[in-house]
Amino acid sequence: IVHAGSRCPSEAIMRMFADFIAKSTQDIRKNMIAVPRILSCLLFLSLSVSALAADAIPPIERRLPPRGMEIPAAQRARWSARLEALQQRAQRVNHALRADADIYLKAVEFALLHNELYREKEFSRVDNALDIAAARLTELQGGEASWRKQRGAIARGYFSSVDGSPQPYGLQVPERLDLSRPVPLYVWLHGRGDKVTDLHFLHQRSSGGGPIAPPDAIVLHPFGRQCIGYKSAGEVDVLEAIAHVQSQYQIDEDRVVLMGFSMGGAGCWHLGAHYTDRFVAMSPGAGFAETARYINLSKDQYPPWYEQRLWTLYDVPNYTRNLFQIPVVAYSGEMDKQIQAARVMEEAFLSQGRNLNHVIGPGMGHKYHPDSLAAIMREMAAAVQAGRDRHPAEISLQTRTLRYPHMHWLELVELKQHWEDTRIDARFGDEGTLDLRTRNVAAFRFRWRPKQWNGKLRIDGHPLEIARESAGEVPAFELANGGWKTGGPDEALAKRPGMQGPIDDAFLSSFLVVLPSNRSEHERVQAWLDFELEHFASRWQALFRGTLRMKKDQDVTSRDLRDHNLVLWGTPESNSVLASVMADMPWGWNPRSLTVDGQPYDARHHVPVMIYPKRFHWRGEEFDGRQVPGKYVVINSGPTFREAHDRTNSLQNPKLPDWAVLDIRQDPSAESAGRVAAAGFFDERWRFVESRQGAGTSP
Helix, strand or coil: CCCHHHCCHHHHHHHHHHHHHHHHHHHHHCCCCHHHHHHHHHHHHHHHHHHHHCCCCCCCCCCCCCCCCCCCCHHHHHHHHHHHHHHHHHHHHCCCHHHHHHHHHHHHHHHHHCCCCCCCHHHHHHHHHHHHHHHHHHHHHHHCCHHHCCCEEEEEEECCCCCCCCCEEEEEECCCCHHHHHEEEEEEEECCCCCCCHHHHHHHHHHHCCCCCCCCCEEEECCCCCCCCCCCCHHHHHHHHHHHHHHCEEEEEEEEEEEEEEHHHHHHHHHHHHHHHHHHHHEEEEECCCCCCCCCCCHHHCHHHHHHHHHHHCCCCHHHHHHHHHEEEEEEECCCCCHHHHHHHHHHHCCCCCEEEEEEEEECCCCCHEEEEEEHHHHHHHHHCCCCCCCCCCEEECCCCCCCEEEEEEEEEEEEECCCEEEEEEEECCHHHHEEEEECCCEECCCCCCCCCCCEEEEECEEEECCCCCCCCCCCCCECCCEEEEEEEEEEECCCCCCCCCCCHHHHCCCCEEEECCCCCCCHHHHHHHHHHHHHHHHHHHHCCCCEEEEEHHHHHHHHHHHHHHECCCCCCCCHHEEEHHHCCCEEEEEEEEEECEEEECCCEEECCCCCEECEECCCCCCCCCCCCCCCECCCCCCCCCCHHCHHHHHHCCCCCCCCECCCCCCCCCCCCEEEEEEEEEEECCCEEECCCCCCCCC
């Protein structure tokens, strides 16, 4: 490959390829074939070989994590041999807590694969991680797990539902805390650390310490997939880490506090505003709360219209009314430029007739004043003492998307239009009558029956009453012919909670990458597919700290359809699963032409990227063309923010909407996968609307 004189694969590909080949060969010899690893090996082999036939696409420099020092060959060989032996040993361990060992093995594997050691003094962390993994595997093989009873600083892990990877988290368990009864949980979100990958995070969390140490509660330190601002898979990591701690310790679910500083403060704003009813109180320190003002964009610097609309997915001012449900105490250093976030949220609170509790550390830069932190901890403790009210008499729910649809006992089911300001404000009046005011709501339901409710309600002034015989049921309501009635929306194809796009939404739940068995007949399309698939695989590993689940198209099963979003790579002629879904897609694609929203594009140098509900016939089995509940099909895309956006976590937001057509005559770059020829959102019934042509030449 190197001497072929065409395109030389990147050093990263070659290193990953060599590593996969070595491990897979040994697995085969031992009759223990690791299917995902071999698929990965075949993937990188095909990418390397196909590179010979195409013009070079310039490599994209990785920003996160930064490349570390070169590891001496003898040292690398010693670590690799020991790692491989422990990985093989781990495969033979059948124990629910195996992730507590696997987090250390993954930490070492990724550190070696991506050169994530930055000083020789860090070499001891590799040996220490392998020692801990070996000790934990020994205990697990004997049916024990002594660290479950450990006090002080503990590093633990779980297997992510998103990609099946082991993800770490840290705990601080006070020595004298009575664990025989439910205890409060404080969730502390760490700041940005470009070099704090798994290995270094585990070292920190095993060493103990942290900004907060309440004596009567466990403190959880989520990893958040390291450095993606607690968004995307990092958002899911926080929620799954909380759930895992709740499964391992007696946690009082009505006394969970959310706190963080810097990037963690931004994560606190985001998670607190989008999942408010999970927490009893929150305190964001510094960080950012929105995009455009934080990075000082002027109007002439704004990105395309669809990206601006996607800002509203995370920008916290759009979810301000949610924060009225719990005590919120913001913190800023008086001299810290990131006081900007709290000022923005002060404005947002004032616009809704409320005041934000904003503690300012006198004379402080980007750190806590000790007195300010002490005051904040007293307010958090007071909220913990009071506990969370699961049946509040007054609720405000505000959102822009069905990704974030509920507050306590209310849940949105359908919107009139996504990305518009959407609200339900509910209040119980005299004798349990419920009054609701809505904006941009087409259907909603009760998640559970509020204990105060007497069955009578008014929705936007329209009176309704639930019949006595259905008084015990959890009712749903829909807007029809200008008025409200009982009953949920029909079962037609529609955007629903967790099935609403955009493309990036598919990577917040379990997904499977489906590889093509054949090749596209167009050389440029194949070169783009090879490059972008390799980019997706390597970026998911380096930035998202996981490994892709992958299968060839002919190996996909009906169980895969039920369990995963399918991320289909290739073209209809190269990927049989992609070909099978085309009949149910609202667009056409053959080797000559791509037709999207009625517009034709030359298939030789245009590709679609898209998300759509999974619905198709499947090899004569039970899938009969209806929407498969809660699952997506994605075409030729991973997460849509790229290396250029890693410079600030505030830019790590979706860059493409529900669908786009890419002109691949423009090479993939750190900014985009190609020139956007057209892009748009589907409407509430997954139909094409408001398509707009991208900049540049016509298709």
